[in-house]
Amino acid sequence: MIWDVIIIGSGPAGLAAATVLRGLNVLLLEKENTVANKLRLSGAGQCNMTHSGQLEDFEDKYGDKWRFIRPSMKAYTNEDMIRYFKKQGCDVIVTDKGKVFPKSLKADDVIDVLIKDINSSIKINTSEPVIKLLYDDNYRIETTKSVYQSKCVIVATGGISYPKTGSTGDGLKFAKMLNVSVKPYGYALSPIYVKEHLFSELMGLSFENVSIDHFRGKKINTYVGDLLITHFGYSGPSIINASRWMEKSDRLYINFTSYKREELENDLLLQIKNSPKKTVRTLLTKYVQNRMVDKMLSSLSIDGQILASEFNKKNRKDIINMLTNYEVIIDQVGKSHIAMVSKGGISTTELSKKNFESKKYKGLYFVGECVDVDGDTGGYNIQFAFSSGIAAARHIKERFND
Ligand SMILES: Cc1cc2nc3c(=O)[nH]c(=O)nc-3n(C[C@H](O)[C@H](O)[C@H](O)COP(=O)(O)OP(=O)(O)OC[C@H]3O[C@@H](n4cnc5c(N)ncnc54)[C@H](O)[C@@H]3O)c2cc1C
Structure with a gap:
């Protein structure tokens, strides 16, 4: 028997594709014994499925x-996704920051909708990892249990983060078998590990709207957002969203305060002038939390109990530097169990931007996170998984209808 379509992987990209392919002879192969394991974990089990707002607002959320x-995002928008789930009886809620969740706040409900929608029309084989993908007139898909032939294949195998969910980067192996070029995987949407972490004991301390200058030899960018100290380095939206640009040995210069350096210098001098009897520690707690002040003072061997009037120029400069221009050297960007997505994947130059079909192989599609596309936090990755999966499936459907 020759299948019309074989989908490899039952994450949001594979399942979204499956919803479109009703009427065709479709087999979905999933290596794990349950479908959509990562989707079930998403948004801390609540599934931040997409983001609200206009399509133009999505523009800067996917790097370059x-x-x-x-x-594909225009052909299947956030509004289309929300409409689909509502129609299937799964209402949504939108947070102040525009994140869209199922009203029940249960990722399981999102999965149930998809499975209910496709179940009767598509054969789903779980616990059946695909191990080989070859082309010879039709596609030949070898699993640990069987060998299948198919006219079209949608590879929706995800990236490499959280490998326990089943996403172990197999899409790249299949691409290599077919000589389709790839960008090596790395981690994105991830906290960073740093060398010589001075503030590890302050883990959990967070800072609003810090600015971070990113250098690799020369300056690469400045990121502004909230920052969180972890026991191994830094996290929080500012780091997580920028992590796709970061690499081992890059240098970051963090301004922990809401003041520019010169502003802080002037403000501190004014405080010293107006309150010469206050302690240095008290003055500094205007800029960052007490625990941070104490840690900075002790690491610079400055006595926080001295009076403002006795605060000498060298110590002032040192503490201002630490507050506004603190150097961090990246040891590692993410690890498999903490990065939410992968960067890298099937090179976008290999694929049609309308439908994700391979330029080399007719009928072969790569969708979702296995493609070299990653989005910010906020629902952008699941939206891309849906939009790309649906673009591929619609193209296949049109082909069979012709
Ligand atoms: C903890 C966590 C929370 C997240 N939260 C959010 C969120 O709230 N919002 C958001 O937008 N994004 C979130 N993401 C990212 C998002 O979940 C992924 O980007 C998305 O699931 C990717 O979808 P996908 O279908 O491309 O791949 P995946 O969801 O990774 O699915 C791939 C599937 O393919 C299967 N597979 C792999 N190899 C084979 C093979 N050889 N044979 C058969 N099957 C195979 C896997 O078992 C898996 O089921 C989160 C990620 C993590 C890890």
Whole structure:
């Protein structure tokens, strides 16, 4: 028997594709014994499925990949996704920050909708990992249990983060078997590990709207957002969203305060002038939390109990530098169990931006996180998984209808 379509992987990209393919002879192969394991974990089990707002607001959320994904995102928007779930009886809620969740706040409900929608029309084989993908007139898909032939294949195997969910980067292996070029995987949407972490004991301390200058030899960018200290380094939205640009040995210069350096210098001098009897520690707690002040003072061997009037120039400069320009050297960006997505994947130059079909192989599609596209936090990755999966499936459907 020759299948019309075989989908490899039952994450949001594979399942979304399956919802479109009703009427065709479709087999979905999933290596784990349950479907959509990562989707079940998403948004801490609540599934931040997409983001609200206009499509234009999505533009800067995918690094430099917007031009490539725009056609598919336009053809299946956040509004389309929300409409689909509501129609299937799964209402949604939108947070103040525009994140969209199922009203029940249960990722399971999102999965149930998808499975209910496709179950009767598509054969799903779980616990059946695909191990080989070859082309010879039709596609030949070898699993640990069987060998299948198919006219079309949708590879929706995800990236490499959280490998226990089943996403172990197999899409790249299949691409290599077919000589389709790839960008090596790395981690994105991830906390960073740093060398010589002075503040590890302050884990859990967070800072609002810090600015971070990122250098690799020369300056790469400045990121502004909230920051969190962890026991191994730094996290929080500012780091997580920028992690896709970061690499081992890059240097970050963190301003922990809401003041620019010169502003802080002037403000501190004014405080010293107006309150010469206050302690240095008291003055500094205007800029960061007490625990941070204490740690900085002790690491610079400055006595926080001295009076403002006795605060000498060298110590002032040192503490201002630490508060506004603290150097961090990255030891590692993410690890498999903490990075939410992978960067890298099937090279976008290999794929049609309208439907994700391989330029080399007719009928072969790569969708979702196995493609070299990653989005910010806020529902952008699941939205891309849906939009790309649906673009591929619609293209296949059109082909069979012709
Ligand atoms: C903890 C966590 C929380 C997240 N929260 C959010 C969130 O709230 N919002 C958001 O937008 N994004 C979130 N993400 C990211 C998002 O979940 C992923 O980007 C998305 O699931 C990718 O979808 P996908 O279908 O491409 O791949 P995946 O969801 O990774 O699915 C791939 C599937 O393919 C299967 N597979 C792999 N190899 C094979 C093979 N050889 N044979 C058969 N099957 C195979 C896997 O078992 C898996 O089921 C989160 C990620 C993590 C880890």
